[in-house]
Amino acid sequence: MWLPCKPRAACANTKSSPFVTSERRRSSLVSSAPHRVFRLLVLIWVGSALTIGYVVAPTLFAMLGRATAGDVAARLFRIEAFVGVTCGVLSLALGNVLVRRGALGYRRVRWLVAGMLLCVLIGYFGLQPFMDALRTAAREGGFDIEHSRYAARFGLLHGIASVFYLIETLLGVALVWMLPAGLPEGGVQPGRLTAHSG
Template identity: 40%
Template sequence: MKLFRIVHPLNGVQRLLLTVWVGAMWAIGYVAAPVLFAAIESRMQAGAIAGTLFSIVSWIGLLCGGLILLVQWRARHRGLSRVALSCIIAMLIITGVGQFGLQPMMADIKAQFPAGVEMSGELRSRFGALHGISSTLFLIASMLGALAVWRSAPTDL
């Protein structure tokens, strides 16, 4: 039985980057956002703050995911299982779709209403549909992140 094993330092870097990304997703998506909506009376104000936090998490994800792929390339595809790497690639795609596809469409709809005025009619329905898609994609990405963290753990503990 080995008490210590030699691990390439880049393996730890990859796991740390993944943990930062997934931890940010879970902290904002499942702790901060619900607290905002519970604590702030104005749903529009809570939504605006939550939207900013989700955008920050997206940028963290794009940065961490990109760095993970760079480390994978540099380490000649060692350090992460295929499952973990597949999850990370899927998470990057989902994050990109959300940040560069869905979020700009949602921002365009919000921009059509003056501050403090609630949305109504077709635009409210369209915003709700986009928000639902965005929320579902976030849920999928956060579950993929949990699986990636799980599958990136050292196997000989």
Template identity: 40%
Template structure:
């Protein structure tokens, strides 16, 4: 059973961090490049993918934290990997339940125009920038987690 738990830890970490990098830095830019004439469609598809990886992040972070706590007990709270996952989880929650709904509302409020052609353009651009920075931080923390602090559970 311990081997399965260890394997699931590795799978959850790989799925989450790999998904963050694949969607954020490969898929989303490719969508905008391929659908250059239809930025609204590219944005809708990218938004849906970011939402999906957010849900993956919630599930994976829950497993990673539970694994670490069950394996190490309260000692887990003195380890970098535990706190990196906590911060990544918090960034996921902020993005999924805070910023993404706000961006969706701004798009809806701009209808029938595209948000970037409306008076809401600046607000949307600001919140999109905040979202991008938080995503970059989350991705960098994930890379740090994978490369340096992978599994400090004993």
């Protein structure tokens, strides 16, 4: 018995559907990559800041002498500062990309990233050189910083830097809390999706 063939359009759609689905999945993974990288950078930044500032540093001062603990902590905070600047710059760049793609939830998130980055620049790179100079001057005089004539100025700068670090971590917790759950339609703008589907 002779059976009529399906319309060519239907046959073509049936044959190409697996390829279309694969292409859509690949496109979705590519478009969601900035979103995933943004979340990874934020988690690395905030996690390292909380761990070093409120777990590692207090443990050092509890187990070692204050001078030794201060030196080790200073090196760790230096590493953390560079981690913060790197993650902050990359996060801002990715945030701009995501906003242009229609992920409007990243507009407020970018301000939190900018605030954290500003805290790092002021709290560490702005104040730490003066603190290092005071520490060096005290050592050249044969004293540690706590028993030198620079102790008061060092304590003031250290207190200001600690405030900036606290603000940075609070902004970081808020940033993690406010991270968008996902991207709309694989990260493309809803208007573009409608135009293509039409």
